Amino acid sequence: MSPLKIFQSLLLISLMGTCFGEKILFLLPLASRSHVHVFEPLMKALGERGHEIVNLSPMESKNMPPTVRQLQLITVEDLTGKMPDPFEQRKLGTLRAMTNSSSIEHMHKACIKFYENPQLSEVLKNEKFDLIIIDIFLNYCVLGVIPHFNASSILVSTMAAPSYLSNIFGNRLQPSFVPCAFLKYTDQMSFLERLINTVLDSVFAIMWDRMFVERSEEMYRKYLPNGDQLPNIAEIQANSSMMFMNSHFTLNYPRPLLPDVIEVGGMHTRPAKKLPKDLDDFLSNSGKDGFILFSLGSVVKAKNMPEESRKIFLNVFSRLKQRVIWKWETETMPDLPPNVKLSKWLPQQDVLGHPNIRLFMTHGGLLSTQESVYHGVPVLGIPVFGDQDLNVMQAERGGYAKMVEIIDITEEKLENTILELINNPTYAQKAQALSKLVKDLPQTPLDKAVYWTEYVLRHKGAPHLRSAARDLNFFQYYVLDVAAVLIVLLVLIIYLISCCCKTIYRRTCGNKATRNVHLKKE
The missing domain is CATH 3.40.50.2000 (Glycogen Phosphorylase B;)
Known part of the structure; x- marks a missing residue:
């Protein structure tokens, strides 16, 4: 960065004073290069607006303002160096490749290396943050950092959020028209595709929970101070302020979204610059x-x-x-x-x-x-x-x-x-x-992400955006409990009507039949 740009950034910070002095942690230790690239524009924009940024990432991002401090506790090679050959994984099929045990074990080892880096201890001991922005996709093992700092949080999905992520916010996605992220379906599915999509969506959510959640909880409780007192992952996610999705309705099929689930797809897109x-x-x-x-x-x-x-x-x-x-x-x-x-x-x-x-x-x-x-x-x-x-x-x-x-x-x-x-x-x-x-949008995806990030900061986590759907379980959300009661009542009413009809029939038709028998005998 040129001395002029550094001076401009410092001047901006001094002019903003207490308006934008918040401290933000970007928590993406287990992010691939492409995932980090999703966050870089937002990190840079917030830094240029005077926010103090600490970036825990496996790679250093270039051209950041002086307000951004970058700590590499593990490297991209730690994440991808021993991963299975993707061309061989392709032959296994998408689902088997995504649930490959060696890949999952590799990610867990990378997370342990992250926790054992002495620099993390210094951050945990000496830093305080107003907001934590986290790459939620594979970083479950570090979710305990959020309650450790008692900070508001924004979860970022680097793709159109699968249902197991959006459900956290009460934003349940209907498998009838929202395809599972790992299937080749469109939003216009046949009956068989809807059946497969519904089953696989549910199965994948269960598998994801078994693969990452239980072991991730054990990990952060082991390595974080007072880890045994930290809430579980479900509670941490349920207390998140907002979710950003790296998606756009023109590319990823339109879907209903609650006000605390924001599409910011394309934050990194920009006009072309001169080539070498x-x-x-x-x-x-x-x-x-x-x-x-x-x-x-x-x-x-x-x-x-x-x-x-x-x-x-x-x-x-x-x-x-x-x-x-x-x-x-x-x-x-x-x-x-x-x-x-x-x-x-x-x-x-x-x-x-x-x-x-x-x-x-x-x-x-x-x-x-x-x-x-x-x-x-x-x-x-x-x-x-x-x-x-x-x-x-x-x-x-x-x-x-x-x-x-x-x-x-x-x-x-x-x-x-x-x-x-x-x-x-x-x-x-x-x-x-x-x-x-x-x-053709009222604001760029990056401006949108900056606005809602600062909105969460201004309104102390913005709890007023939360839908009551967050507190409903599957049966309550889809009013299946109500439907069950209504079905029981309907069956009961039908039964009572049937009993009444039988009684009336016996009293009327039965008496006539008896009288006819007596008349014949006479």
């Missing part, structure tokens, strides 16, 4: 045919893809008129065609905003999907794990994307899909139309 010269020369000189961007994100290592798949991509790229910029983890590659350029790191949004881009080949991560829509670029989705299948399915339904399966990809299938997306103008038109929609 070597990259700009390669892309700007691509001519009327333009270029293709190919990236599988930060977690999936492209260099680890099966050799057969790598050759399929290379052979297809060599036959294209377009140039290809490929995010690859090494500097060189054997038999690289002249129209393909490798890069270890890419300023993805700046590349997506280049006027010569024709197609974005992506793993379908939510941030990448949001960026492609923001810049109006058609997508070829190659999902690998997690919510990527759903993201690509939603993009395909939106009319600006098509999907290919990485584990059974062929040259013919890949080439035909690329040519269809490039040569059919409908996909680009749909992407550009959707880009206008996501930008």
Whole structure:
């Protein structure tokens, strides 16, 4: 950061004085790079507004104002270094990959390493916070930090929150039109899909509870001061002030939301900036045919893809008129065609905003999907794990994307899909139309997130936003207890009416029959 920017930030802090002097902890120790990228814009914006920020994250974020103090108690390599090969996990299926015991054990070990770092003890002992913002997805083991500091909290879901997360706020999602995050369903499901969606949604919530909650409670009670007196995870979550969801109704299907569940998807999106010269020369000189961007994100290592798949991509790229910029983890590659350029790191949004881009080949991560829509670029989705299948399915339904399966990809299938997306103008038109929609908002997603963060601070946790639905169990929420009573009453009424009818019948028809018998005898 330049001295001028530092001076401006310090001046801003001094002018704001007591208006924005709150202290905020960003708690995301078990967050991947992409998860950290969700938080960075909010962290920077709040820091620039004079809030004192402490960031507990596995990676250092760049270009932060001096009000942001960053502590790396574990590293990204501690989280991802020993994770199973995602290409092999893909063969197991989404559900089995998500519940893989070795992956879960790896996350628990990373959390122990976080707790055993001496710097954490200093933070716990010497710091006080007005608000804690936490990446809720895999950070259950550190939830005990919230009651330790007796602070308000905002939970952040780095995707459209699954039902087991939104239920915490009384925001129960109907499985009839809200697809489970790990299924390829749309919001218009057949009867069989609704059945599978309902069952799997419930089963996954139970599995998630068994995989993370019980052991996470044991962990923070063991490592935090007075841990045995800390509330359980259900209580901690139930006392949260708000949830931010990294989603947008145009991309993730509309769903009913309570006032303390806020969509802030696309906080990180922005107009393109100038590219480095070597990259700009390669892309700007691509001519009327333009270029293709190919990236599988930060977690999936492209260099680890099966050799057969790598050759399929290379052979297809060599036959294209377009140039290809490929995010690859090494500097060189054997038999690289002249129209393909490798890069270890890419300023993805700046590349997506280049006027010569024709197609974005992506793993379908939510941030990448949001960026492609923001810049109006058609997508070829190659999902690998997690919510990527759903993201690509939603993009395909939106009319600006098509999907290919990485584990059974062929040259013919890949080439035909690329040519269809490039040569059919409908996909680009749909992407550009959707880009206008996501930008047509009264405030940017980042401004929205900043406003509601400060709203929670101003109103001491904003308890007035909480719905009474938080306190209702499943049977009460869906008035199943009332329905049961009404059914019993209805059955009772029907029974009583039936008894009355039988009695009346006996007294009237029975007497007539008796009289008729007597008359016949006479």
